[in-house]
Amino acid sequence: MEDKIFREFLEKKGLKFTKERAAVLKEVFSNHNHFDPDDLYVKMKGQGMKVSKASVYRTLPLLLECGLVEQVERFDKHAHYEHTFGHGHHDHLICIKCGKVIPLFSEKLEKLQESLCKQEKFRCLTHILEIKGYCSKCEEKGQGGKQKRPGV
Amino acid sequence: MEDKIFREFLEKKGLKFTKERAAVLKEVFSNHNHFDPDDLYVKMKGQGMKVSKASVYRTLPLLLECGLVEQVERFDKHAHYEHTFGHGHHDHLICIKCGKVIPLFSEKLEKLQESLCKQEKFRCLTHILEIKGYCSKCEEKGQGGKQKRPGV
DNA sequence: TTACATGCAAACGGTTTGCACCCGG
């Protein structure tokens, strides 16, 4: 299914559906974890797949463009992605102590954002909402631990 | 006023209020534009201020930590900041065509986020919401232009 | 057959760091 979407997207742009692109796509959809380009590359290599880092870096923007993946967790300085097809948009609660990422979706929230955009005559295409704080477990345990990035 | 906050923060941590840190703080609060560390450095140099790039990079995390600045516009791969003291939190609408950044604040939106966090037993500290799309002007003109990052 | 894609390694660019000297408290 993802294949079909990607294939048609590439065709429309006069690009080719190569083994490498197929492999990246497959890996991206093999589970629902967040990942960064290097993660993906290492994992693919570990499975004996034939691909170069350059191809991973060149393929991800295409997947972004056709909407099969989204960028997330941009608090850090390098890119993180998650695949979205079959999951729909959602936001993230991120625990600054244990790093846990909790997906969050609220129809009401989405609608409110839309209406705010309308007030500003702004045509919204995508958005990202990330909320940082302490998850229930870490909150219980107290926040004695060291956090990676103070103030974030 | 910002000076006082920063000073007390540094003192509490056993750090020093140096000329360089004071200069960075001053520059950060000289206007309300977004900036990246290099912007800031270049601007300070242009004004004949005595500071090194390293000090700028070393000072910004301190300002983050004491809440005088926030990180924004994290769609790009390098850090962007804005000072927040005296302005309060707000979100951003970002035009992907002309790059215009429109601040947005909605009490209702903030409250809704809070209640969603409560449902998840998540203690929210900070959040970032960035909405990407076309501003009214670019929407009028049509979106024929080239965008830097497809799909974002 | 012919664009377009790949892999490699080098280049890039923002950020961090080691070190010798400096300075605020």
Added chain:
DNA sequence: CCGGGTGCAAACCGTTTGCATGTAA
């Protein structure tokens, strides 16, 4: 006086790119 701070330049590291070669359509 001393522990933290600074400037410089080199190191880092994720990402991009030039180029010769490979390949989907």
